[in-house]
Amino acid sequence: MEYYKPFLVILSCAVVVGIISIIFVLRWVLYYQGGLAWNGGLAEFNWHPVLNISGFIVLQGLAIIVYRLPWSWRCSKLTMKLIHASLNLVAFIFAVVATVAVFDFHNAAKIPNMYSLHSWVGLAAVIQYCLQLVLGVGLYLVPFMPVSWKMAFMPIHVYSGLILFSSVIAVALMGITEKLIFSLNNPKYKDLPPEAVFVNILGLLLVVYGALILWIATRQSWKRPNDQTLHSLNSDGGGEDGTKVGPALSQLSDAAEGEDFGEVRKRSNKYDDQVN
Structure with a gap:
């Protein structure tokens, strides 16, 4: 691999930032937002940010760059396809459970569903992610698919994956901002209390993680031969x-x-x- 050391540095930074992001969201919901549960209350809603950040963002990011890891080049292409698909499947399951949690909480609390831009773009991302997963498995893991179909769809598959990943981070930023505006009353979000500062830093971590993953994924010299x-x-x-x-x-x-x-x-x- 060209520029192996810079690759290793950026990859290490991405992994560290991803782990810190998961720690931050867990700290947020456990310390500031009342913990985790599945009872229709606020603690059930808290699964929404936890699962989306840990799965839909961090895990999806790892799935995107798994082909770029040079030590994985010893594995066959089929093995890497299975790993890529498995990571994306787990991320999709996390996203579905997170979506169910927020709908369940809204219904129990008599809060309207699907009224915000966050919810519109978020649900669209989940649906598109499902289509991306189904088409990817159908085209690249089913052996009798025509090669011409695979070649024609590959640019769309790659582009859609990167757009989806970027969109999910944008949705997360909208969501955590919306949550802070609704939940912080005294002091309010505009007064920048400790919780607001903490969650704003979480948002910055997500942006940095996304930038690092996209940098790795778009370097032609780091592509798997x-x-x-x-x-x-x-x-x-x-x-x-x-x-x-x-x-x-x-x-x-x-x-x-x-x-x-x-x-x-x-x-x-x-x-x-x-x-x-």
Whole structure:
């Protein structure tokens, strides 16, 4: 991999920020908002931010970049597809349970549903995420699907995934702001009490996490090479078991000297789309 050390630094920062975000949302609901329960009350509503941040944001972000992890390149493409799909499925389950929790709380408290921009965009994101998951599994895990269909849908699949991830973070920011406005009365949100400061920092953490994930996901030089290239590099690296994938990958950059590395990647990725 090109620029392996910067990749490792950014990946480590993303993981740390993601974990801190989960800790922050748990601290928020357990210390400021009355804890967690499933009883139709406020404690049930608190599952909504916890599950959406931990699953729909943090876990979805990891699913997006799982192909970029160089130590996972020892695994077959099919294995990585299954891991990618599994992480997204768990994130989707978290999002569904979080949505059920907020509807259940609203119905029990006689609060209208689906009146805010947060709820409109949020529900649209859940529905689109479901479609993305179904189409992704149907096209890329069903073996008899035509290669032409896979190639045609891949740009849409990637673009939709990144748009969804960004949208979910935006929805979370709208949601936590809306929650603070409604729940803080004395002092009010505009007076910036400790809870408001704490949750605003949580919002900043989500933005930073999203920026780091999108940076990793959009670097062409960090993209997984195709399986044929990996097999060739493993053999050149002196081991058939894939134990020397990392050092061997540096040969890909050496081979591209005097030639545009992007063109090497384009040919490699085009071949990969045709055989997977």
